[in-house]
Amino acid sequence: MFGASTLVVKIIGSIGSVSAGLDLGKEGPLVHIGACFASLLGQGGSENYRLRWKWLRYFKNDRDRRDLITCGASSGVCAAFRSPVGGVLFALEEVATWWRSALLWRTFFSTAVVVVVLRGFIEYCNSGRCGLFGRGGLILFDVSDVTVTYHVNDLLLVALVGVLGGLLGSLYNYVLHKVLRLYSLINERGRMAKLLLSLAVSLFTSVCLYCLPFLAPCTPCDPSSETICPTPEGSGNFKQFNCPSGYYNDLASLLYATNDDAVRNIFSTSTPNEFRSISLLIFFALYCVLGLVTFGIAVPSGLFLPIILMGSAYGRLLALALRSFIHIDQGLYAVLGAAALMSGSMRMTVSLCVIFLELTNNLLLLPITMFVLLIAKTVGDSFNPSIYEIILELKGLPFLEASPEPWMRNLTVGELAAAKPRIVSLQGIERVARVVDVLKHTSHNSFPVVDQGAPSSPGGTTELHGLVLRSHLVAVLSKKWFLKERRRTAEWEVRAAFTSVDLAEKGQKVEYVKLTEEEMDMYVDLHPFTNTTPYTVVESMSVAKAVVLFRQVGLRHLLVIPQYQGAGISPVVGILTRQDLRAHNILGAFPHPANKRRRGQKQESMPAYWLAQTKQKEVENREEDDDDDEGEDG
């Protein structure tokens, strides 16, 4: 997912798709490229051409790798929008499932580096030496030239922008979901189908962009305006396109331009009569269609720019329609429309607000932007989840929801663990053959290690020693660190044989380890490799609390232990992974809890200590549970 080949494909693909004029955002590929770089750095290079620098080993653990990927993603957003703080907040709000303060300033540092480098290139390219690079300076869509003075009725209109934006955004999510499902059916048919689909969309885009401006009539230039009209250069507000001198074609100004320039033109302030409604309507309709059909094709793409294009056209159209009531510039309405649609579809607040501030450089617009974003988010949230959640759901990625579903209170982790296949546990000192067998025939990533009870404990019980990771087992096998007899090893033996780098090594496969018959009959002491204090929960704990623990502490495995230990009771009930705790997967195994969803429980995220506070409620819930269980028996 983050390999070197992905990186190359993404870079070339994204250059190609942007040059083709497809309706897609650069921020998606840039985020991915940033994450790829970070991940490769964390691995110490690609699988095949691995760099063996010593200092790179420090990153070689899950946590630093995750941090690096977050930094990479925020750098990508920063590079796409020249928005350093927005990039940090985007990572905070969307990317990182698990946050800590050190990560905050690390991402901040990475975006600071990006923006200083970017600024350096812009300074260097200012004289036009690098083509279009650096156009717009550090601020892509500057609208700081108009001051914002607003009245009470403007607030109402702005609220309308927000409400409609929320509606449109959730509608967009709904339709895009359908389109993506259809596309996944097409894409499954093989490479040819993928290629044809991409070609078709690309052809459709080109034809529309080329032909539609012929529909629009020429508009006379406004003689009172100070700007040059028609624009002489390649990019500009007033494209001449087939028109006589002194006239321009407004649709061509929007369509015969890069996506960035189109946004800049729609956002342009103090030009109330530049675009006719019909042109804007054509533009809006075209980009609605393109925004829906382009995202799912097999090219690297992002969602920001398509939605900004749609939203800005929508905002400007609304401003044109309500021309006589508004006191704010139409260009600013376009900005607000874009913000509303973004928030209606992506449901982010703080990061979008800062990204828009950094894109437009109009601080006085900030209060209204916040207002619009919140309204659009609220309206959108009442219809469907955010577009990112929809996409993650479609891709089946194990993304744990931010807060547990209310019905998770009614299910215990014990029930959940019981529904899984019986767990495979290893003895503290285990035969090599058995370890190999277990590794080959299961796909679990960690195994509980149990010991026969100490002489002092009640006879016959097994005791839990801890969890051992698959990667550590493979490392032990490939080092052939075996014992002839069943004995506990001393610490120094382990230290002599393994360095922390050996154990941090990942991706080794048990299939590549060749063992002789003799070796298979030997023993291995797993105690030194066992994490003796994994996070555990008691089987009677509700799934909701387990989800909070899992997500907040950033776990991979959660060990479920029985409430009462004793003779004959296994010391481990089960192991839960991220996949097991996803609402979608739980509903597969337990269809009935979801039905309780509408029993008037507070539809709220739930902190860890909710239980102590809502004891009475839980008493009621437990009774409900009992009823249900009886119903199942009957």
Added chain:
Amino acid sequence: MFGASTLVVKIIGSIGSVSAGLDLGKEGPLVHIGACFASLLGQGGSENYRLRWKWLRYFKNDRDRRDLITCGASSGVCAAFRSPVGGVLFALEEVATWWRSALLWRTFFSTAVVVVVLRGFIEYCNSGRCGLFGRGGLILFDVSDVTVTYHVNDLLLVALVGVLGGLLGSLYNYVLHKVLRLYSLINERGRMAKLLLSLAVSLFTSVCLYCLPFLAPCTPCDPSSETICPTPEGSGNFKQFNCPSGYYNDLASLLYATNDDAVRNIFSTSTPNEFRSISLLIFFALYCVLGLVTFGIAVPSGLFLPIILMGSAYGRLLALALRSFIHIDQGLYAVLGAAALMSGSMRMTVSLCVIFLELTNNLLLLPITMFVLLIAKTVGDSFNPSIYEIILELKGLPFLEASPEPWMRNLTVGELAAAKPRIVSLQGIERVARVVDVLKHTSHNSFPVVDQGAPSSPGGTTELHGLVLRSHLVAVLSKKWFLKERRRTAEWEVRAAFTSVDLAEKGQKVEYVKLTEEEMDMYVDLHPFTNTTPYTVVESMSVAKAVVLFRQVGLRHLLVIPQYQGAGISPVVGILTRQDLRAHNILGAFPHPANKRRRGQKQESMPAYWLAQTKQKEVENREEDDDDDEGEDG
């Protein structure tokens, strides 16, 4: 801490102290006022005049109260700096120990409301109807009128600003720590001492502000400048103050002004010759002294503005000294100086960056601001902790550090629990007299409930049922919900007697519950009030992991259970609270782990799963532990 009387005192005190011209920030009291409002709303009004609105009951739980307080604090910052996004990020970076995405947009909503209301008042007061209110519009210190073009050597100078800012900031922290300690000694002597101290500081401030401008000579106005000089109005850049017409006194411009105006004057751009170095030096020295002596006196005060005043003078002084090398406006250097000192003292990054952006409205300055902030933070972090941590440490508030100390890996929670006094546990069905006795003679907030083992379990064992809260016990006592005989109650009995509001009630004292002799001899069934699934850790878990769990999930109590259960072993080893897990308190009980601090361990925060990744390291650590234990025995 967040009561109604605090609120009134803070409001009056803060108006008084700002009017007196003391060197203090409004944001401290405003944050506190916001938090007080939020807390009162969460309680449903003050203790004595409690509003009994039904909907307020929804906030009556710990989580919502915490959220409300966070929203209140961010609204305070927003109101102080007219910085909505900065307020949210401040809450994120400094205030909230425990974060979730819902909180992000809730604080965002509250600051959006603040800024819309503020904007409304500014619009209304624009005509001067409300005195100085609304001066500066939504942007307090606007420096957007100069464009920033910088060269490579400017980056070096800016780095110098950052390094010196970090040094000065950590020096400030150090000296302020000493001053606050001295003040706490003085303040302990009673109200009279407090009052005298405040009066002395106030008198000193007034005398300095009044007398110092007499030292400065008159400066001739710059005839080429377009601004009116001397300034006719009360507030302005060029104060005439005893000078003939055509002349101004630059020190008077800084000292005969409100703190906000002084900052505005130092930040003023395109005025390279306005201030003489000697005047700036006097100003800087004065505000260094005032900033150190004012904060600890018994008036509501904040730290932002004093540090901004110091920092801006420092930045401008540096720019004056390096006049011939710099290409950026001196006013912007003042901004950077302020940012550097803030970051050097407070160690925030993203929130400071956004607050400065929103204060100054110069987006092009953003990359350099980020650069300066990061350098100053890094330099400062190498000397001492942030000023907030120092103050929390001095006040002894139970603030859990963001990440565990490295030496915490070498201590288990079992050892920590063993060092505490023996825990008091209750029986599942307990005598009333015992409950009263336990409540009166301990101050714990929760108690483990243990049951005699079920017949099926090995004989003689006690089993843990869960945790019961003190507030629930008091509620049960005051409802006199007692039983004549030892029996388990049914669920409906509890439901008939208690509503969830009864149990959410807090602050009741056991001393006010009057019980007769007869009632004392009765029994109470604690099972229905017990949280049967508290978060538990096994005694062998390291303190570091427990701290991560505690902090990330936002717990109040953590139950420590024995690694192996069995006959004769208590099912609870202990209960750990926030106080028990603070590094400072642990070091009191276990002085030796801190000595290991410099054993070359990675000075890093540690996630939950570090153990699995650094198994080898832990093996080494464990050996060290063994050595130490032997040392103690010998």
